[in-house]
Amino acid sequence: MTRSVYITGIGRGDGRQVVELGVMELVTRQVDRVGVFRPLMHDGPDRMFDLLRSRYRLSQDPATVYGMRYEEAASLQAEQGTDELVSRLVDRFHAVARDYEVVLVLGSDYADTQLPAELSLNARLANEFGASVLPVVGGMHQGAESVAAEVRNAHHAFTAQGCDVLAMIANRVAPDAAKEAAEQLAHRLPVPVYVLPEEASLSAPTVAQVVQALGAEVLLGDDAGLARNVLGFVFGGAMLPVFLPALTPGCLVVTPGDRADLIIGALAAHSAGSPAIAGVLLTLDERPGTDIVALAQRLAPGTPVISVPGGSFPTAAELFTLEGKLTAATPRKAETALGLFELHVDTAELTGRLSVVRSERVTPMMFEHELIERARSGRRHVVLPEGTEERILRAAEVLLRRNVCDLTLLGDESVIRKRVADLGINLGLDTEDHRGSAVARIIDPQTSQLRENFAELYARLRAHKGMTVELAHDVVADVSYFGTLMVHEGLADGMVSGAVHSTAATIRPAFEVIKTSPGAAIVSSVFFMCLADKVLVYGDCAVNPDPDAEQLADIAIQSAETAAQFGVEPRVAMLSYSTGTSGSGADVDKVRKATDIVRERRPDLLVDGPIQYDAAVDANVAATKLPGSKVAGRATVLIFPDLNTGNNTYKAVQRSAGAIAVGPVLQGLRKPVNDLSRGALVQDIVNTVAITAIQAQGESRV
Structure with missing residues (x-):
């Protein structure tokens, strides 16, 4: 039987899209086939379904998602009664449910519905669909007592009508009231209650939306x-010395287009990150000269400068009515929303209450979701030596928003x-109150107080190679060596590098400093190969060119x-060009x-x-070539005889x-790099x- 979850509110402005996204994240970790049903819809695009479809790669035909338009529903209810309306919506729901393991139902939005x-x-x-209900109560502009009362009243309203309530969620609660509201609601209802504080960046429009x-x-x-x-808003009219201190992080500067001093001053402050x-x-349809535009572009490349014909007052009136939306075009907001949901909701508890039976199939998305969830469950600290690289910084933003791990970025602060400012990303570097979320810091190996200690440590570790403190002082300033020494000394739990450095530059310090773990003869690697319906492990495809039999066994x-x-x-399948006893020769004998x-x-x-590979993964071939084997046709770990074979095969x-190839993942080190x-x-x-954070969790249990 299809499991369905009905997410609904009790009024407008509850921000339930955060909950809809969070629940979709939970169920797609468990099952492959998830459908969406919205019983009632407005005309125009459905931003939430578009987001869910793009983010979770839903193959559902959009035409099947909707029951009927609000106007049609109101007319049908008035003419033929509620029973007829419900009956038709139930039929359309079941037409969707028969094709999916789980259906996420998006309730009505209380906005001009005429119902x-x-x-x-x-x-x-919800009752007629056989769905469990997850009510969302909006808590904007309310104190803790008021929020708690609203939640209790909403729970009573749904249970009184026979609903199976999964949990209660209060959303958009003022941060200073959220903790008290949670305390007042703790153990007061027979179901879990989760309180999500208001997150300003979610309700903030992007520049593109402006x-x-x-x-x-x-x-x-x-x-x-434009995605910032x-x-x-900061409205510029004062002179520059008065104007600059008024700037705030993430503000949109609104100024007449002829104020070149304020334009250049604001962009220069942005470039400096302050x-x-x-x-x-720019207002009044005034445009700065070409020389000012050119200077602006050099000062803060990528930073939007936009122009409107109206004056500052009517522009301000429009700006203050704008509110940000979660859409497929705002992936950073989606990451923020998921981070907020996962930080304040006991996802393990809620998943258990959903009672979703995990699919035997494991899709690439399910595997990636599982990585994020497992890393979050025991948050670790990972150092990223390539702190100025754009891809690293963008990944860091995702990791922090999802509370995956704490981070240290290495490089000139x-x-x-400046790079962070130019890219328009938010790493919370200057935020003091993180409310338990993941944090990032910057360390410059050139100027860090750790440099002297690391130089002495490295000199001791490499004294047998003639290393001196003076030479080590230069070596440890290298970001790869500095990061490795942080891991060695327990100042970070793991390290990830290689986006701009070679493999040798990344792993040589680990060989010298961290070394192999007890019981491991060599360091090797695997790739997780995420196929359409399963995950295979390939080893070794990245490190050892031609291992001997002992090394291959290791x-x-x-x-x-x-x-x-x-x-x-x-x-485990030990791969070769022959199966069983059918071949001979040095290569086969080694395997x-x-x-x-x-x-x-x-x-x-x-x-x-x-x-052979075909006998390892194909049950029909296995039945012919190696009948009776417990591995043949069912292998999950495939070991290649040499690097040439492994590297070419995985590619x-x-x-x-x-297939999605995740890796290489190094194994055999004392600590994860x-x-x-x-x-x-x-x-x-x-x-x-x-993956590195999960490996570090394993290390901590050893």
Whole structure:
């Protein structure tokens, strides 16, 4: 039977889109086929469904998502009664439900719906759909006592109509009232209650939304700049010495277009990171000269400068009515929303109450979701040596918004801050109250007080190679060595690098300083190959060119342990160009010997070899080539005989089968250090940092 969750409110302005996004995140971690149903809709685009469809790669036909328009529903209810309206919506819901394991139902929005007793209608629909209800209560501009009373009243209203209430959520509660409201509601209701504080950046419009609302012309700025949140407005009329102290982080400067001093002053302050602004809006249809425009572009590349024909007063009137929306075009807001949801909702508890049976299939998205969730569950601290690299900074923003781990960025602080300002991202570097969320800091190895201590430490560690403190003083200023020494000394739990550094530059310091873990003969690597319906582990495809039988056995054992750590049941196939006893020769003999060593050292592991790739993964081929094997046809960990075979195979599968390759993930080190491909995308970096954090969780339990 399809499981369905009905998310509804009790009035307008509750910001329930955050909850809808959060619940979709939870269910897509568990199952592959998730549908969406909105019983009642307004004319025009559905921003929330568009966001869910793009973010979670939903294949659902949009035409099946909707029951009927509000006007049609109101007319039907007035003419034929509520029973007929409900009956038709139930039929349309079941047409969707039969195709999906879980259906997320998005309740009515109480906005010009012309429907009487709207809460009761939502409650009845939920009951008729067989859906559990997750009510969301808006808490804007209310004190803690008022929020608590609203939640209790809403719970009574839904349970009185026979609804199965999963939990209660109070959203958009003033931060100074959220904690007290949560305390007042704790253990007062028979279901969990979660309180989400108001997050200013979610209700803030982006510069692009300002452009669209005002019909503004974009004079300067790139897509990243237009995606910045407008957290406030500063209206420029004073002279520059008075104007500059009034600037606030994320503000949109509104000034007549002939005030070149304020334009250049605001952009210069942004470039210095004090503070980083959202952009500049010019009024009165005045445009600065070409020389000023050119200077502005050099000062703060990417920062939006937009123009409107109206004056400051009518422009201000329009600006103050704008409110940000979660849309497919605002992915950073989505990350913020998920971070807020996951920080204040006990996701494990709510997932348990959802009672969703996990699919046997594991899609790439489910695997990525699992990485993020596991990393968040025991937050660790990861150092990123390439702190000035754009992809690293963008990944850092995602990691912090999702509360995946705490971060240290290495590099010149002024350069990093300027880069952050130019990119228009928010790492919370100057925020003191993080309310338990992940934090980032910057360390410059050149000027850090740790440099002297690290030089002495490195000199001791490498004294047998003739290293002196004087030479070490220069070595440890290198970001890769500095980051590795932070991990060695417990100042960070793991390190991720390689977006702009070579593999050798990333892992050489780890070989010298951190070294191999007890029981590991060598350092090796695996890739998690995320296919359409499962995850396979490939090793070693990145480190060891031609391992001997002992080393190959070590790689197999390490890879099996890594697979188990990340939820992949290890069934190990030792790959060769022949299967079983059908072939001979030095290469096959090496694999056969390695298989015997694995069986001797780890009799608990399911392992078979030599075996060809097709026999390892295809049950029909396995039945012919290696009948009776517990691994053949079901292998999850595939060990390649050498780097040439492994590296080419993973790339062939990645490109030809459309698989997502996560890695390389290093194994065999005492503490986790992982290498990135220099072509790594932002999501690749996020995944690798999450993996590193999970490895660090494992290290802490050893």
